Amino acid sequence: MHRNANSNSGIAELILENTHPLQQLTDLLRELSCGQYSAGCNARGQHTIGKHVRHIVDHYSVFLSGVERIGSAIDYEQRSREALLEQEPQATADRLSKLCQRLERLGNSGEDHPLQLDYATHETTVATSSSLGRELAFLASHTIHHMAIIAMLAEQVGIATSEDFGVHPSTLRYRQKQEMLQTLGAEQMLQTSFEAQSHPARST
Structure with missing residues (x-):
């Protein structure tokens, strides 16, 4: 019983380490115009805030779909890459809010449990074992990494972020x-x- 309680507490903490930065990101998007959101910030215009945010959204969408469908594997290669999420900050902020709600419901559902992760190589797809906790830890670090880049891109379009944004x-x-x-x-x-x-x- 004590072990389960610790497991539940750990998942709840991991959920918070994901929803907190996602809420920070949502707040930032509420401040951005479409032009700022989709502005190319390098010589070839490849890096935009929108592209990094869309990438984050895609990962959570794939993760939650894999967790919520019993017997389904998580395959981060199967991202939707929806163009709207790279162009419309307000619509993307709404999507992020819904992802946070789904994560919070996941945190209320119980303890850590096994998951299957599919990883596509050049010639095949490798099925490997993972867990709810491990994927939440990965997503938290992955999100923070991209938010650190987003903070630099935001500065280039005249938007300041808080000191703990992307940290x-x-x-x-x-x-x-x-x-x-x-x-x-x-x-x-x-x-x-x-x-x-x-x-x-x-x-x-």
Whole structure:
């Protein structure tokens, strides 16, 4: 029973590590015009915010379809690559909100469980074992990676993002820990200084 409780808690935390950045991304899209969203930001115009967001949406759509259909495998090669998601930020923001809702329902449904992942090579498709938790962990890292690129592209079209946008939760936790240690160190130095002033050494 204790093991199941831990499993449920772990899945819930992984769901949150996915829905939080997706909500940040949704909020960003609400600020963008279609022009900003689809603007090419390199010499050949290949990199746009829209293309990176569409790529993120595709991965979650494939993952959720594979999880929600019993007996179905997850194959990230089978992405829809819907052009609308590269061109219309408001419609894509609505799609992201629905994906978050589906993820939250998934988090309420229970514990970690096995999944099948299909991976296409040049000559065949390899079926490999995975799990709900492992795929959620992959998606969280995958999303943050693309959001870091999106933050740079947004800056090029005049949109600023928050300091934690596109930063992996583990990095944020590390920064918080370092800030706490620095604060603690400063407090200890002040305390030492105060004690030294309150009890000066006596000369003999």
